[in-house]
Amino acid sequence: MPWTLRVPLLADESLSSWLTRAALRQGCDPLALTGAIWPGWRVWTRDVDRDIPPTRLRPLVKESGIPAPEFQQAALRGDCERINGHPLPEHGTWPWLLALGARNRARHGGQQCCPLCLDQDAAPYFRRAWRLSWHVGCPLHGVLLTDACPACQAPIEPHRLVAEDQHLSQCSRCRFDWRNIACTPLASDTLRFQQHADEVLQANPIFLGDKGVSTTEWFAASSFLLGVVRRASRYPASALAHTLRSLGIPVTDSLLPVTGLPFELLPVSERSALLTAVQRVLDIGLDEVFEAFRRNEVMATALHDPRIPPPGVIRSMMTNGSTHQKNPRSSLPLGHQPKSERAVRAAWARLKRRMKTETS
Structure with missing residues (x-):
């Protein structure tokens, strides 16, 4: 009843x-x-x-x-x-x-x-x-x-x-x-990415720059760009980070989540900072950004994990000479080595996150 x-x-x-x-x-x-x-x-x-x-x-x-x-x-x-x-x-x-x-x-x-x-x-x-x-x-x-x-x-x-x-x-x-509670103002670039993603989820056709793409391809490319920003923030002295900064795209420690967790597990403040940087990339245009990578000799392996292929719309830009290709170097295991300060901080942050949860 x-x-x-x-x-x-x-x-x-x-x-x-x-x-x-x-x-x-x-x-x-x-x-x-x-x-x-x-x-x-x-x-x-x-x-x-x-x-x-x-x-x-x-x-x-x-x-x-x-x-x-x-x-x-x-x-x-x-x-x-x-x-x-x-x-x-x-x-x-x-x-x-x-x-x-x-x-x-x-x-x-x-x-x-x-x-x-x-x-x-x-x-x-x-x-x-x-x-x-x-x-x-x-x-x-x-x-x-x-x-x-x-x-x-x-x-x-x-x-x-x-x-x-x-x-x-x-x-x-x-x-x-x-x-x-008092609320924090939302950055305009972050709001633009959010609204664009909402439109992509509903609209057809969809464009990434001047290329027609599917909903799946657009989100895959955005996920790739999130990874690029995070890698640049992890290595602020790298050619990748230098190139993004030269284009006015923020690359700082604040964009690198301390926990190292996937995007879907990050707090709202960290996701907001990352999306602001990705929106800047989209505003400039992928063709111009990848051309800047080529000029600064940014290796393809600096952009993503070589074990995970980039999405098709990104792969076409990489194979068209926009970035240098380089085989990943293999190295022998170094045995037991002290962990870096960043690794220790990440492990501690993940532990504190788990400690917030009460057992039922």
């Missing part, structure tokens, strides 16, 4: 947000609600925003009264598979989707929000778009998104709220209300 208190899906609402709101509306904890819908299925140990398996949809449709196509449209799998150009596995990190870093019901991260949007909502809720890794700011309010509680630094975990909390705009650990 459907619930007496109906809870409709709101515009661009994520599945985890809706499940949490539905639970609070019924006067119970999210864990209790999902346990009643799916006895024996630990839904909060997975990333439910990706999708709800078809076999699990029937009881949810029966209880909520919402048609299955609405839940399927709210899931992120379709957009992520359009970006990547192939079916995605059930487990593991999906490119361009923020990773939750789940351990039981606890999270390392993966959720972010705009406090000003939550403040304006009649019923605060989380948007699907906030789970996409290139979303770092709110275009409506022009501010950087928040990805941790400013009061206790805990990850955003609305699914761990309890019935007494009543709304989603608060920390599940310290109960601080995020609608009261």
